[in-house]
Amino acid sequence: MSKPNYRDIAKLAGVGTATVERVLNGRGGVRPDLVEKVVVAARTLNYPRTLPDTHRGLLRIDVLMVRPETTFYRRLSQAFQRIAETLDPLVVVQRSFAEEMKPEEIARRILSSEVPRAGLILAVPNSPLISAAVEAVVARGVPVVHVVTRASETFGEFVGIDNHAAGRTAALFIARMACRSGPVVALCHPIYQVHRDRISGFSAYFREYPGERRFEWLGFTRDEELYGAEALRSALEVYPDMAGLYNAGGANAALIDVLRRHPRGKEIFFVGHELTDYTRNALSDGIMDVVLDQAPEAQARRALDIVLRRIRLTEMEPDRAPIRFITVTAQSL
Incomplete structure (x- = not known):
């Protein structure tokens, strides 16, 4: 194939050949939006020239x-x-x-x-x-x-990830692997659609596969440490026989701290999101059981x-x- 010329670039960019010549030779006087069109067209056609420094970062x-x-x-x-x-x-x-x-x-x-x-x-x-x-x-x-x-x-x-599938995966782990029967609690930050999708998948799994563990309660945390810790402490009081916990959002550090201090913290099967220093240590210590990282x-x-x-x-x-x-x-x- 022949090498692209000014006419080829001008046709692809939708400008005149004079504009192409000014841009590629760094002569100035061309509107930024037209410069962008010319440069992109030249790159697309593999025009065999290095762009002038004035167009770097364009x-x-x-x-x-x-x-x-x-x-x-x-x-x-x-x-x-x-x-x-x-x-x-x-x-x-x-x-x-x-x-x-x-x-x-x-x-x-x-x-x-x-x-x-x-x-x-x-x-x-x-x-x-x-x-x-x-x-x-x-x-x-x-x-x-x-x-x-x-x-x-x-x-x-x-x-992004398939958040409905992530919620179902969390439910599957809790339903199959929690060491005791009892209620299941979930936490989320509802301003995010992805959190709502995760909770939708989580609750759908428990509806489809009822058993010894039931999805009983959903708390809202704003993904903030204070609200997350308070929501979990309230849930532990209401459900002393809690079997599983799913955190669909953030603020894992506060939840981990609450469970570390609770006498049954390691008995609750805890699934959360994102691999961090906090969640990595919690996995090693047995406070968390599964982390779903969205890469x-x-x-x-x-x-x-x-x-x-x-x-x-x-x-x-x-x-x-x-x-x-x-x-x-x-x-x-």
């Missing part, structure tokens, strides 16, 4: 997350950073955080147009304001990818792959299957 992918104090979101942020360092210098991955319980702020950050974006990756909760902001950004033609949880049920692509590193890789494909910097279509969650026990540490 394509910005924004990643907006919440709760930087949690181990999970730190892992997710670090994964985006590590992957970004391996990408073409043309691409900049900009990570930032917003306050989880301030949908107005999250929506404002999503709608921001101060710096042109090639793509937007979101790991934020859902609300009408946030969903409307996502719809507006998609309408502008910006690729949007949701990671971990969906900020909009309708707009943007989703990368944030794999989610970051898939999300960036999708954006890069949508802006035509890669040719291969990313896998569409859910990310596989990892089952961890004391024996597999």
